[in-house]
Amino acid sequence: MTEPALRRYRSVFLSDIHLGTRGCQAELLLDFIRHMECDRLYLVGDIVDGWKMKTGWYWPQAHNDVVQKFLRMARKGVTVTYIPGNHDDRIRDFCGVHFGGVVVARDAIHETADGRRFLVTHGDEFDGIVQHARWLAFVGDWSYRAILAANTLMNRVRRQLGFGYWSFSAFLKTKVKNALQFIENYEAAVAAEARRRGVDGVICGHIHKAEMRDIDGVAYVNDGDWVESCTALVEHMDGRLEILEWARLRSWSVIDRTARTHAPGLAEPLAA
Template identity: 80%
Template sequence: MGDPGVRSYRTVFISDIHLGTKGCQAELLLDFIRHIECETLYLVGDIVDGWKLRSGWHWPQAHNDVVQKILRMARKGVKVIYVPGNHDEGVRDFVGVHFGGVIVARDAIHETADGKRFLVVHGDEFDGVVQHARWLAFVGDYAYRVLIAANTLFNRVRRRLGFGYWSFSAFLKTRVKNALQFVENFEAAVADEARRRGVDGVICGHIHKAEMRDIDGIAYINDGDWVESCSALVEHSDGRLEILEWAKLRSWSAIDHKGRRPEPFLEPLAEPAAA
């Protein structure tokens, strides 16, 4: 509590970390975890990338540190709920099991402090490619990892020049018509499921696009990812929900590849604006 940058939240939602891949922004995530306190932490799928680890092992110390930090949070009394995704689908075989204080669930219903109920689900169930053309999903995943690797090299140059993080794949999602249509179809399908379940909204991940909007009376919230946007969804003590883009809130350029941070990086963050 001595660090003026530490913030307290009722609930934190993170997804699509993709530990085990070179594109994972583990250092930024570690910094985020160091600067938050919460009562409940939801891991909303694709935490470990089993697809990538089956084809080649990549597990630097920072990835191990993320796992250890989360387990330490659970040991200290934080309620950690793990909702697996398609990249860590093997964990779905352990629904209902507790691992070191981490609860594995197929999905969950979260009630905010102001009484709203949200379906928490990764979202791959509503992705037609993942469900009906699995081979194409693997091909797309490989192409995506190549794009992220190129983007990582590009951002190393930007960082040395003093510029902030920029995501090429996120840029494409907002410019390419087919990508936009896929995102819109996904969002509508997830919102329909929340409506069918009789809840106020849905909190999901999967498509690596942080978003918070209304879809025909259903609150659609995507907490983003820790490959591109480096974002999380947080619930304040009064139930207010907010998306934090950590790479923008913190001095991304001040973090080197070993996760070291100079002193200015620890300056307190500005208080979030009122809703």
């Protein structure tokens, strides 16, 4: 298999990794980290899943390797900012504290190379269920894990048959009316906060749906997750933002070696 070339970015945004859960695609994330360099790294919440770790311990070597990679990047001079989410909300108690070169912040303002200013936030503050019906959020989280287990089994079969990665849970989101309405409401609320703060756009996570689009003059960008879509948001040296679908890139290079060996050029941004 032809390895993708090392990619150099100004900034990289990762969220919803959910270390400590079986659904975490840590190996694929490690593969992405090995093939990129950046000046700034934003960890945009739900990096470690404290909710799941309360009910049982699951921490394979790959999850430890991810943490070590982040710390090593900080030691080598990468500016690493950790913005906690709802699943790792205990870390919000340490906002302003540095851990091995990683600074914890409630949110951040990121300025791109072309001068645009973005609010960077996990986004759970704009989720009414998490804020006002926490018990329902836990029930939803349990249901979501059941869907992810089915997703893992389904993709194991797909790999054996020679097919690429496919997210069953993401498919359900596009088909269930209530889920679509929730996503639409969430996106509008996050964009409204960016408008209130007087910035050009918002970069967030939380809902596990990578997206890049304009909402009434505000640039809404969601960097996705590393349990379903396996996506990262990257900023190129000229300030251009792009969503990389790493699972799709790597599965293409595995399944069709002759047609897809040019993997470094395959990354396509979602709707701009």
